[in-house]
Amino acid sequence: MLNQKKFIVSHAPFWHDGGTVTARSYNMIAAVLPAMLFGFISYGMPAVGVVSLSTSSAIVWELLFNKISKRTVSIGDGNAAVIGILFGMLLPATSPWWLVITGTFVSVVIGKQIFGGIGGNPFNPVLIGLAILMVSWKDFFDFNEALVNYDLGFAMAYPLASLKHFGVSAISDFSAADLLMGQQSGGIGATFGLGLIIGGIYLIIRGFIRWEISVSFLAGIVVTALFFNISDPARYAGPVFHLLTGYTLIGAFFLATEDSSSPVNFIPMLIYGAGAGIMTVLIRNIGAYFDGVVFAILLMNIANPLLDKIRPKALGKVV
Amino acid sequence: MIKRPFISLAKPRIEYEALDVTLPEPKMIQTPKKVTLLLNEPFEPFGKKNAVVLKKDDSVKTGQKLSLYDGSDAYVISSVTGTISSISSFLGEFGRSYTAIDIDVAEDEEMDEAFKALSVEPTMDIAKAYLSEIPGNPPISLFSNGSASPSIDSIVICGVDSDLLITANQHTLVSDEKALQKGVSILKQLTGIENIIMAAPEHLMQNAGLSGAQVAVVDAGYPATLPRIMMQNVLGKIVPAGKSCEDMGVCFVSAEAVASLGMAFDQGQIPFSKKFNLIKKDGTSVMISARVGTPIHEIFSACDVTVNEKDRIILGGPMTGSSIYSENHPIQPDTHAVMIQDGKTLPLVSDYPCINCGECVRICPAKIAVNMLVRFLEAGQYEQAAEEYDLYSCVECGLCSFVCVSRMPILHYIKLAKYELGRIITAEATNA
Numbered sequence: 001m002l003n004q005k006k007f008i009v010s011h012a013p014f015w016h017d018g019g020t021v022t023a024r025s026y027n028m029i030a031a032v033l034p035a036m037l038f039g040f041i042s043y044g045m046p047a048v049g050v051v052s053l054s055t056s057s058a059i060v061w062e063l064l065f066n067k068i069s070k071r072t073v074s075i076g077d078g079n080a081a082v083i084g085i086l087f088g089m090l091l092p093a094t095s096p097w098w099l100v101i102t103g104t105f106v107s108v109v110i111g112k113q114i115f116g117g118i119g120g121n122p123f124n125p126v127l128i129g130l131a132i133l134m135v136s137w138k139d140f141f142d143f144n145e146a147l148v149n150y151d152l153g154f155a156m157a158y159p160l161a162s163l164k165h166f167g168v169s170a171i172s173d174f175s176a177a178d179l180l181m182g183q184q185s186g187g188i189g190a191t192f193g194l195g196l197i198i199g200g201i202y203l204i205i206r207g208f209i210r211w212e213i214s215v216s217f218l219a220g221i222v223v224t225a226l227f228f229n230i231s232d233p234a235r236y237a238g239p240v241f242h243l244l245t246g247y248t249l250i251g252a253f254f255l256a257t258e259d260s261s262s263p264v265n266f267i268p269m270l271i272y273g274a275g276a277g278i279m280t281v282l283i284r285n286i287g288a289y290f291d292g293v294v295f296a297i298l299l300m301n302i303a304n305p306l307l308d309k310i311r312p313k314a315l316g317k318v319v
Numbered sequence: 320m321i322k323r324p325f326i327s328l329a330k331p332r333i334e335y336e337a338l339d340v341t342l343p344e345p346k347m348i349q350t351p352k353k354v355t356l357l358l359n360e361p362f363e364p365f366g367k368k369n370a371v372v373l374k375k376d377d378s379v380k381t382g383q384k385l386s387l388y389d390g391s392d393a394y395v396i397s398s399v400t401g402t403i404s405s406i407s408s409f410l411g412e413f414g415r416s417y418t419a420i421d422i423d424v425a426e427d428e429e430m431d432e433a434f435k436a437l438s439v440e441p442t443m444d445i446a447k448a449y450l451s452e453i454p455g456n457p458p459i460s461l462f463s464n465g466s467a468s469p470s471i472d473s474i475v476i477c478g479v480d481s482d483l484l485i486t487a488n489q490h491t492l493v494s495d496e497k498a499l500q501k502g503v504s505i506l507k508q509l510t511g512i513e514n515i516i517m518a519a520p521e522h523l524m525q526n527a528g529l530s531g532a533q534v535a536v537v538d539a540g541y542p543a544t545l546p547r548i549m550m551q552n553v554l555g556k557i558v559p560a561g562k563s564c565e566d567m568g569v570c571f572v573s574a575e576a577v578a579s580l581g582m583a584f585d586q587g588q589i590p591f592s593k594k595f596n597l598i599k600k601d602g603t604s605v606m607i608s609a610r611v612g613t614p615i616h617e618i619f620s621a622c623d624v625t626v627n628e629k630d631r632i633i634l635g636g637p638m639t640g641s642s643i644y645s646e647n648h649p650i651q652p653d654t655h656a657v658m659i660q661d662g663k664t665l666p667l668v669s670d671y672p673c674i675n676c677g678e679c680v681r682i683c684p685a686k687i688a689v690n691m692l693v694r695f696l697e698a699g700q701y702e703q704a705a706e707e708y709d710l711y712s713c714v715e716c717g718l719c720s721f722v723c724v725s726r727m728p729i730l731h732y733i734k735l736a737k738y739e740l741g742r743i744i745t746a747e748a749t750n751a
Contacts (some may be wrong), residue, residue, distance in 0.1 A: 004645060008631045008665060013638040013717035014658070015483075016666035017323040018329070019724045021674060060644035077671075119674040119725070127736060207327030264677030264690055308688070314559040314709035315547065317683035 021118070024208050025078025027086065029085060031203045032254060034195030036089055039188035042152055045095035047188045050095050051088035058084025058104040065113040079118050083107050086126045086254055089189025090247060092146035099140055103129040123301045124258040127294050147185050154183040159245040160290040168237050179244035190250045193243075200253025209257035212269035218243065220277020228285050235286050246291035248280065256295070261301040268307035276300040291312045320602070320637075320666070323722075330682045331722075333541040335480060336604065338489035339521060345490070345594055345608035348621050350399060351690035354422050354612030355649040356385070361416035362408040375401045379422060381432035382589045384449060387418055396452050398610040399592035400561050401425040412641055413738050420610070435587040443509045450583055453578025454593040454611060456653035457492075461565060462510045472568040474512055475553065476503070476577050478519035478527050479537045479544040482636020484604055487658045488574040491518060492526045495578040501580030503531045506572075517574075518544075518553055530577075541638065542684055542716035546571050560711040573655075592651050597622055598637075600630075600657040607657075609650055613656055616646035629662035638717040670699075671725040679719035679729065685712045689719045689729060696732040701740050710736055 013027040039047050063081035066073045074080075091100065107129030112121045134141050143158035150156060155173050162170040174184065182192035190196075207317055221242050228236035242248060246257070256262060256276050263272050276296045283292025321333055340462050364371050369389040379397040381383060386394045387406070401424040409419040418588040422552065437445045443462075451459040462471045503515060518537045519527035527534045535553045537543050543552060546564045549571070579590045583590055597605045597618060605622060619626050626632075626646060633640040634654050650657070679689035687709045695704035704710045710733065719729040 004647075005626060005628050007642070007644055007646075008629050008662060008667075009642045009644050010631070010668065011642075011728055011734065012633075012635075012639065012640055013721050013730060014633055014642065014660060014666075015320045015721055016726060017321060017635040017722050019323045019678070019722065020667070020726070021671065021724055024676070024724060119673065120671040205326050205328055207323075207678075211328070259677075260675045261477065262675075264675060264680045265688070308691075311688050312686040314560065314687050314712035315551070315714065316558045316562070316712050317709055318559050 003015060020078040020111055021079065025082050027206060028082050028254070029078065031199035032085060032089065032189060034198055034252070035189045035192045037083065038182050038192035038195050039089065041181065042191070043150065043188060050091055050100055051085060052095060053186060054088030054091070054102045054104055055084035056082055057101045058087065058108050061105050061108040062113065065109050069113070071117070075119060077118065080108055083112070083125050087129055089162065089250065090126070090187040092141070092143055093188050094146045095140060097131060099137060103133045106132045119260050121260045124255055124261045127255060127298050131294050131298055132183045137277030137318055143185050144253040150185070154178065156185050158185050158290065159241070160284065163237050164290050165237055165253065168233065171189050171237055171241060176240045176244060179241070184245065187247065190247050193249050196249040196253055200249070203253065209253065210262070210264070210269055212266060213257045213273040214263055214272045215278045217256050220274035221248060221281055224278045224281040228281065242281055242284065247293035251293040251297060256297050261304055263304050263308040263310045265308055268310050271307055272300050272304060275303065331663040334539050336484050336486050336619060337520060337522070337539065337543065338486045338493065338638070342490070342493055343606045345606040346622065348607060348609035348613060348618055350610055350611050350669045351467055351617045352398050352424055352725065353404070353614070354424060354610065355614060355647065356397065356420045356422065356612045357397040357409060357649060357651055358385070358393055358395045358418040358420060360387055360391060360418055362387070362418035367522060372408060373403065373420065375403055375405060377402065379471055380429045381591065382434060384728055385432065394452065395420065396449070396589050396591065397422065398612045399424045400428045422560045430588065434589050438587040441505055441584045445579070446509055449589060450580060452652050453576065453579040453583060453590050454652050455579050456581060457572050457576035458570060461570050462512070470568060471565065472512060473514040473516065473554070474506065474510070475549060475569060475571050476515065476532060476574055477544065477571055478523060478574045480515050481544055481657060482487055482639050482656065484598050485636050486604070486606065487594050487596055489520065490606060491574045491578050491592060492523050493687055494531055496526065496582040498528045498585065499574060499580040500581065501585050502577035502579070505580055505584050506577060514721065515643045516553065518549060540735055542714065542718065544712050545716055547714040555726070560709060566641045569669040593652060593654060595650065595654050596656040598656055598657055599624055600661045611652055612649045614647045614649055617687050618657060619646070619659070624659060626659065627662060631660040631662065633658040638721065639715065666726070669726040671727065673727060674725055676724050678722040678724060682718045682722050684716060684718070685709070685714050687712055693727060693729050693732060696736050701736040704736055705740060714726065
């Protein structure tokens with residue numbers, strides 16, 4: 001009995017489908033590559049600098065906080081890298097270095113780690129970082145001002161700002177095809193609609209994001225924008241314009257679908273997505289900000305725990 | 320192992336193994352030198368129990384009924400002829416205590432005749448006294464009161480297997496037609512229950528029809544063969560959370576158990592050969608027939624399976640089985656499969672938190688909000704988990720752990736919670 005072989009004993013099930021958090025993160029990064037590379041080509045080295053700094057600082061913040069809080073180092077799961085990359089992609093290419101580092105600090109440490117790390121954050125960490133920066137240093141997020149020295153061969157006015165200031169007549173220059181192909185100013189990785197859609201569809205097909213959220217988010221935007229447009233076509237832009245400008249597409253596929261802060265049941269996902277879409281257009285059309293995606297998703301994040309209480313009756317549940 | 324498909328828009332469908340069309344002949348394992356029988360009763364030789372009637376060096380015959388204590392109801396049927404070499408305590412899963420009886424096998428086999436004389440006229444008492452430990456483990460005690468008992472009114476015979484990769488019950492359905500037929504009629508006669516339903520996969524409908532029971536088709540996608548799911552899909556009854564299928568008057572018996580029952584009364588001899596699948600490291604499966612009590616290492620060596628340190632040996636299938644710590648563990652009457660996994664490629668669980676990806680919620684056949692449930696279970700708040708997040712609706716299929724991106728041992732948490740709550744309830748009942 002003494003020289004018996006020792007076996008690994010564990011509880012059922014003994015199979016696993018092989019999915020890992022790391023694989024999810026890496027696929028997410030792969031999916032944002034088209035839009036990110038397009039941003040690099042458009043805005044050149046400053047954009048590369050911003051995204052690189054954002055990614056690396058997010059990882060460093062996570063590592064530091066892991067050490068300070070004496071927990072296992074979790075940078076290997078790639079979640080911090082995803083936060084960093086997405087955060088960088090939302091910024092204008094001319095963002096100063098301290099803005100990027102402060103932003104990733106807020107995202108990773110305040111947005112995620114103090115809630116217990118991955119899976120514990122009630123808000124999308126990227127959006128928390130961005131929202132706090134947008135409120136604190138408003139001027140750096142004025143894309144017209146930030147990108148004033150760029151001339152990329154198309155109208156460099158930030159479409160949503162033009163819409164806000166001058167109404168629909170000011171945006172007649174933007175054709176849907178141009179917007180889709182990234183012929184607009186904006187965040188580094190947020191302008192290339194086609195790339196974002198390709199990345200989003202890739203993630204949906206692979207099952208890494210929940211299609212219900214993306215689809216209902218876009219549907220919410222289309223329907224609300226359509227209503228506004230019908231009511232006063234001179235003041236409010238059509239749904240296609242709202243779909244292809246600002247953070248709409250990156251929000252639909254990469255921000256609203258963040259795991260921890262979004263619901264998982266079917267009906268709540270639809271409400272969550274649609275709610276965020278409606279809020280986005282409301283903020284854009286009658287709110288103070290040019291773009292409503294950031295605050296719309298954050299608002300729906302708050303509603304998430306409540307929404308997720310709407311769930312199917314479990315098998316054999318009495319009452 | 321089934322991997323996550325590249326395209327996973329919908330939830331994956333995992334199918335049960337269908338029995339090969341050319342009926343595989345079970346590989347017979349020779350009677351080993353030593354067998355171990357597990358008696359479902361704690362071994363307390365100096366306790367308050369009645370006098371111990373089994374001793375070391377007692378000789379036993381094949382088919383002899385062995386009881387540890389005088390007047391005790393628990394027994395095992397010796398599957399070999401030989402002498403008892405040791406009696407010891409054995410600790411199973413979740414703190415269950417057994418008594419392990421080791422028997423050194425003699426060269427000449429002698430049959431015990433006690434059952435033969437009784438088997439001419441089948442009664443429930445005989446079945447209860449001799450046949451509850453036959454291969455397949457029929458739950459005879461459940462309907463031992465016969466027609467007088469109002470609790471059970473339908474019996475479902477599982478011609479399907481409870482887990483992936485296993486084909487033992489399907490094999491019985493095809494190969495033991497006569498015994499099964501006999502078993503069904505005996506079961507009707509003994510219990511007085513007319514509503515006997517044979518649940519079988521679609522491709523074995525014909526064989527199931529021959530058994531004389533009503534026939535019902537069971538879907539080939541996991542977890543269609545788990546009792547609670549079968550209750551829903553086959554019988555159209557939904558088991559309320561916290562109740563068992565037996566509470567609803569339905570009892571599940573494996574096809575193998577029914578065949579063993581038929582065989583016992585047909586031949587006047589208690590069957591002792593257990594049919595099961597050996598699932599090798601490469602995932603291939605072999606049908607094996609071995610005596611109950613055969614140590615597992617005998618089966619590995621007979622089938623040329625090399626067993627290394629840090630491998631994982633599992634009794635039962637990949638989703639619901641239980642892993643064991645010793646190669647000397649015996650084949651039991653309810654062992655439907657023996658599985659071995661290579662230690663180098665084991666998918667291990669982690670202590671990573673839930674990231675709320677929702678895979679488990681989508682795949683759960685009981686529609687439990689697993690993402691919330693597991694948070695309560697991790698924090699040890701079992702009562703709240705049961706009240707608010709449907710702990711007792713769980714059918715224990717293991718799919719949540721199977722798909723968990725964070726590799727949390729979700730099913731383990733659920734089982735632990737049920738066990739702990741069970742303990743609290745028992746303690747409250749005794750202290751009340």
